[in-house]
Amino acid sequence: QVQLVESGGGLVQAGGSLRLSCAASGSTLSTYTMGWFRQAPGKERQFVAAINWSGERTNYADSVKGRFTISRDNAKNMVYLQMNAVKPEDTAVYYCAASRYWFSPPSESLSNYNKWGQGTQVTVSS
Secondary structure, three states, X not given: OOEXXXXXXXXXXXXXXXXXXXXXXXXXXXXXXXXXXXXOOOOOOEXXXXXXXXXXXXXXXXXXXXXXXXXXXXXXXXXXXXXXXXXXXXXXXXXXXXXXXXXXXXXOOHHHOOEEOOOEEEEXXX
């Protein structure tokens, strides 16, 4: 069973950058589709980005397209979310998730992901 642990969250000023990391243990990530989701206070968890098993295909929410980049290093069992030009509305708890499903583009549906990390807080100040 894969376990996921996020890190890299924190406080950043609007317009700045942050890199989130997701470390996996217990199983190799190389056969999983990986995704990042976020949840702001009082709101539902929403899709941010996803990447297929090889890293060749990605999918982004419109709200982050052109600013965020998802990547993975299967040799290190790691997934990353590079966040650039952040905005106050990016403030949320960010979750890493793993899915056994292989869709093209990689799925943005929460129900397709069955392994979740505990989340890391990202706060963007204006």
